[in-house]
Amino acid sequence: MSGTNNPGGEHQLPREHYLNATYGIRSWLLTTDHKRIALLYLASVTFFFFVGGIFATLIRIHLLTPAGYLVTPETYNKLFTMHGVAMIFFFLIPSIPAVLGNFLIPIMVGAKDLAFPKINLLSWYIYVVGGCFVLYSFATGGLDTGWTFYTPLSSIYSNAAVTPAVIGIFINGFSSILTGLNFLVTVHTMRAPGMTWFRLPLFVWAHYATSLIMILGTPVIAITLLLAGLERMFHFGFFNPAYGGDPILFQHLFWFYSHPAVYIMILPAMGVISEIIPTFVRKPIFGYSFIAASSIGIAVIGFIVWAHHMFLTGEATYAAIAFSFLSYLVAIPSAVKVFNWTSTLYKGSISWDTPMLYALGFIGLFTIGGLTGLFLACLGLDIHLHDTYFVIAHFHYIMVGGAVMGYVGGLHFWWPKITGRLYPEFLARTAAIILFVGFNLTFFPQFILGGLGMPRRYHNYPPEFQVLNVMSTAGASILALGYLLPMIYLTWSMRYGKIAGPNPWPATGLEWKTASPPLTENFHETPVVDWEPYDFVHRPDLGLTGSKPKLPGKLSPAHGDD
Amino acid sequence: MHRTGELYGQYKTLDQQKETATLGMWIFLVTEILFFGGVFLTYSINRHQYPTAFGVGGNMLDLFLGGANTVVLIASSFTMAMSVWSAQTSKKAWVTLFLIATLILGTVFLGVKVVEYKQKFDHHLIPGHGFDITYCSKSPAAVCGLSEKEHADEVKEVKDAIETEGGVTALNAHAQLYFSLYFGMTGLHALHMIVGAGLLLWLILESRKGRFDANYNTPVENIGLYWHFVDIVWIFLFPLLYLINRHLA
Amino acid sequence: MSENGHHIVSPKIYAAILAALLLGTWLTVQAAKIDLGRWNIVLALLIATIKMSLVILFFMHGKYSPKRTQIVIVSGFFWLAIMLGLTLTDYTTRHPEPSRSANPPAIAIHRA
């Protein structure tokens, strides 16, 4: 562990912390401590991740042969639908915000808790109730509409258990809204003295942007699915062509949320990466204000690009051109982030710890995911690539290569803070590399499949596509192993890991100024912030005594943008 | 939930606590704006496409009941504002009285809504297999409680609409779209009213204990914000649903 | 930020707003009875928007709220405008391609 430990020898766990403050099942189920709620979320999103993962595994096994290997078409359709619903609504959207965000945001801004702790607990219960509805739907007939619930397939033609699933996602939406509301209010009103807006960690900026999307977008998906549900249950006609309704309108409403929802998944991961990189490079992040502003930019522009999912529905040509243009604009803030992260590495002091490996993996995969988005935003190419495996590969690079890598990397980075213990470094690096290799082997062939024109959501396919599908399935089996490993050693380390101490890396944020694990109130007394973010030079408390490289003459630190 | 003036652990001052609660409420209302925005959008697109059928549907609603309900709801918004004022000026008895007045007005609104829904049911205007927009014009005037003139107007209007829409099937389909939206929108609104009534009931119970005064009135103020928001939704629903084509009738 | 958002609005103003709202309701009903063509809807929405503004500014104390709250309110409507506006760009600029063939397909039209 290349020099990651504080000087000063062995550490001990603090005598009292949030994990041992009270005991018993009630103390967890009725807790209002944001850190415990984060762990409740950790358990529940992990559950859904494995539910979704099992579906994914079955899908990939099924696609080994052109004729379909394993299941009937009905079952296959249910598998990919339930994979999507479980992963998107119950894993990716809550993963980083509700687990890491919940745990860290109050500590990072120097508060004792979120603004509304009871609402925070409520949002977890809402999540659980929504999740139960969806699991009920999975268990009683499944769901075969695709996670997009396009009408009239979902509202009229499907014979599966659509209604409970729609209700479940509707309910779950309120969990998301309340989390976002809590974060926004907390960032506005609960900052510690000295914690100005431009001293906020970029993780908090990213979550601020995410929360904007959660509160502005989620109500729209809630009402949309409610309308589709009413159409299904009571034969109301909102989108039903038999009554003259327009199924395309459903898509407008659906994507008004569901496109920004992609940014709900990726922005927090970008926040995680923006924390990991300066810590392991030991230098200020390059272009702090540009990264912060690009988070907000992505959130805002992300709201005005949704109809690029609908270029080929018969949407007006003029509208399609406008949405394609806007979609290209959203590429710029994403690119700005990637360039700034890369530049941060320049003249750093880079350690090869696990979180850093995840961060670099993230940069690579997100870059590919982002760049392939340029193909799909392009009107001319979308005619060819729309609804093919190219789309599948693209959004898995963003969501799995981006969001999940960020999540797992973040879990490793803050694991010592959450549990007070370190994970086994060698195993963790191995797992990171397995994940990276497995991921690329799984999803890169799908770009080629998409270019060849293989449509998505096919339970069988023409034989010429087989080689690439077999490669993809092989990659998926490596990927599955990559996910099981951290699951095992992280659980193991909760009890047997080496004790970490308050600031093992060391890092500069407020969360590292308190004990690991923190006490229930986070800080003994309200901290006062008098340092700039990611500043290692003026922080003798970090105990870094090594040599400082000379400043290059060309790139002076003072550009007023920090 | 909140005890009088108590400061919660996560806050430093009472002012911070109040500011936080108000900001939180407003952010919640923003989500409500977008929530209702989704239905308003659905309404706009469909009305844009089928103006005739929507006009016929709108004229089947009872303008008197709708108008009266608008007045009732605006009055309840006023009494709600007054109860906030009473709390801010520590007139504790008046807080309770104004809250009770608000609750009564809200209940009247919901009662009228029930009467209207019943009427629509009797007139075969519930979307589904029994839906028939021509029911009242086909039946004798008395069946739908119309005067001879009103009935004659409706017969003519429906006849014209059938012509414009290109057949009774098309008119029925598109009018069903209108009534789906009518029930969807007013139903969602009524649901919000019911939630609001529950919150008011809780406020009244708390207020009777003399909880709210100039120092502590956040719950009255925030539930007041919610109530006004629900009023605003109706301010838009009324013209959009009831007044589409009144000049034809 | 004005005095912590604790501004007390006098009942007289509330009463005046009540009167204005009732007047607005009466006006909108009367306006609907006149045939103004496409302007009927514009007028109805204009009156409703004015009524809404009165409720927000006075009943909901929007006029006396801190700037931050006002930004929250405005951004809510701004996003609503994005949703309505951009969706309408699609619907208002669609021009269905006229079928150049005189005989539409017979097989097309036998929907259940």
Add this chain to the structure above:
Amino acid sequence: MQSQLPLYPESASNFAPDVDGLMLFIIAVCIFFAVAITIAVIYFFFRYKRKEPGDIGAPIHGDMRLEITWIVVPFFLLMAMFGWGAVIYVDYRHTPADTLDVYVIGKQWMWKLEQPNGRREINELHVPVNRNVRLVMASEDVIHDFSVPAFRVKMDVVPGHYNTMWFRPTKAGRYHFFCSQYCGTSHAIMGGWVTVMEPDEYAAWLAGTSGTSDPVALGAKLYNELACGTCHLPDGKGRGPSYNGVYGSKVKLADGSTVVADEAYIRESILQPNAKIVAGFQPVMPSFQGLVSEDQILALTAYIKAQKDQPVPGKSDAAAPATGKK
């Protein structure tokens, strides 16, 4: 035609070169950036590896000139992609005046197509080479999508709308078409072949000259053309019952009654498939009223009769009668 590991589909329409050119441009830009970033990351990763545990990096906070550069340069590249793409798209959405119009109906889970002269096809599309073809498309139920990768075109088929798309095939041959918008259970088999023919061949095909007069052979040909075999598998495991041995047998219906499978029954099953539903099957078959002439029905009946002596695999005689629609 296809190698073991194909990388890109055939190029067979006027749009294919346009789309491919743009594709190459974007791929080039993307590879440039992806490679540049990867090289930078890997180089920095090794070059600035931490030497001493206590080392820190140079406190560089940013550089305005760089920020502006990497906002402005990508912006222009993106606008180039946008503009180029928009040109192709506008071309694609504006049908030229002189098209051959083919009507396309999507239905769970088959395609029905009608040529300008009224000739109908199921899951097959015949078009002449080098002629602008417009597809006018409607759906009977859910949203489908007509997609021909070799032509680089696709378009959703939406219930309640007519959507159109056009292309000009540039190379004779047979190309896959797919349903690209998920439409329910058998989405994956809702596809077929586009046959691009030389103009004279197409004219001959359109006139319906078939070289055979043997009704069984004609029936067999129709059986293939109408894609009856998509559902009516010989082993009875398809979505429709098997024909094998059905003629003259007693067929058990869903309502519990029985009917003898004679000519009239077969004809009715083709024209009004939902009038009598065989026990154990769903009423999913579309009507072929207007799609097949009376002669063709006779040919099909002859073909079905000819399957009389073949045993039904995997089924005992007692269970065998449970078969028998078109």
